[in-house]
Amino acid sequence: MQLREFFRGVGEVTRLLLSLMRFRNCVIGFLGVLVGASFTYSGFGVFLSPDVFTAGLAAFLIIGAGNILNDYFDIEIDKINKPNKPLPAGRISKSDALMLSIILFLFGVGLSKLVNHYILYLAALNTVVLILYATYSKRLLFVSNLVISYLVASVFVFGALTNVRSIASLDDSVFTVLSVLVLCSFLMTLSREIIKDIEDVKGDKYKYAQTLPVRFGTSTARKVAALFTLLAVLSSLLPFILYVGLFNLVVYAVLVGLADMVFLASMFMPEYIAQRAIVGGMLISLFAFLLGDITSKISV
Known part of the structure; x- marks a missing residue:
């Protein structure tokens, strides 16, 4: 009985985490990295190499962190537009959500360092952009739309750079x-x-x-x-x-x-x-x- 309750609790926490991260968006970001990497792979097996998987996981975590941070700053708006989301519904506190976002950002950027310096620089840049976006997006007419469009498009560049040791060689x-x-x-x-x-x-x-x-x-x-x-x-x-x-x-x-x-x-x-x-x-x-x-x- 206790074991069943434990697994039920783990399942609820997992569902909450994936909902906060917007799992679908994170998966699409992961797939975007794979698509980008396909353009620069140089032989059988390299396309799905550990580096590509690591880069995809880094993107997955950074996207999730950005989504949580965005919900953190948009909680009052979401109480009107989307009251059933975890934060406005009170399923998680603002402080816990913020801490979770920071942890995911750190893990995502840390993983990118394992791939190559191009990936690290782009991950760091996009992390800064995501933080600025979450903080100021609703005050900047149309700029916020441009920022999100850049972030989505950059996922493919992120993937392509996974297999690149020199941009000049493309x-x-x-x-x-x-x-x-x-x-x-x-x-x-x-x-x-x-x-x-x-x-x-x-x-x-x-x-x-x-x-x-x-x-x-x-x-x-x-x-x-x-x-x-x-x-x-x-x-x-x-x-x-x-x-x-x-x-x-x-x-x-x-x-x-x-x-x-x-x-x-x-x-x-x-x-x-x-x-x-x-x-x-x-x-x-x-x-x-x-x-x-x-x-x-x-x-x-």
């Missing part, structure tokens, strides 16, 4: 495909962040937050989000125009075409559904780039 075609991935990710995240701001407009107005929907209205904000969606879809076509070496354009075309249809459809969905559809489309896009790269190397 192949031009690899750099091109990676740049397209980063650009598409940046633009679609920007669109999704604006849509999320529309969802949160009630609580943001209450706390005088400076977001596009609060300042210019939800209709204008939705049009801006649609513009960035269209730019992302157009950017996804760049591999068909630019030199991408052995990158498998057939596999890429099938998957990215599906993702683009999801993105375009999201422009006509309610905000609650749209931002989740965008996440689904981004996952499909990840596999478009990953399989486009890996299948080309297998065929060689």
Whole structure:
């Protein structure tokens, strides 16, 4: 009986921790590192090397730490917009959440040091950016959206740098495909962040937050989000125009075409559904780039 209670308690704590960290976002970040690493691996087995796994785990922890810290500063807004989240619901104290965030940041940056100095520098930079974002994001019109978009896009660079000993050694075609991935990710995240701001407009107005929907209205904000969606879809076509070496354009075309249809459809969905559809489309896009790269190397 005591053993059963122990495991039940462990399960509850684990669920609380994963909810605080936003487990889905952390997993997507981990997968993003794997996708980025696929572009710079140099042979069978290196792609899923201990260094790549360590970098992915570091990203997982740093993203989780940033999410917890963001909830720490947004607790009053979340009491209105998302009262069932762990902090506003009182399932964990603010001080415990802050301590947990600090611990995860330290472990994440510490793990990155084990990979290489590029990874360490980027992890340290993104940690500082996440702390500044959590502290000031609601006061900076549109800047907060840009910051989150940068952080998401940087995950792929984080992964690519895992297998790099010198940036100068990067192949031009690899750099091109990676740049397209980063650009598409940046633009679609920007669109999704604006849509999320529309969802949160009630609580943001209450706390005088400076977001596009609060300042210019939800209709204008939705049009801006649609513009960035269209730019992302157009950017996804760049591999068909630019030199991408052995990158498998057939596999890429099938998957990215599906993702683009999801993105375009999201422009006509309610905000609650749209931002989740965008996440689904981004996952499909990840596999478009990953399989486009890996299948080309297998065929060689």
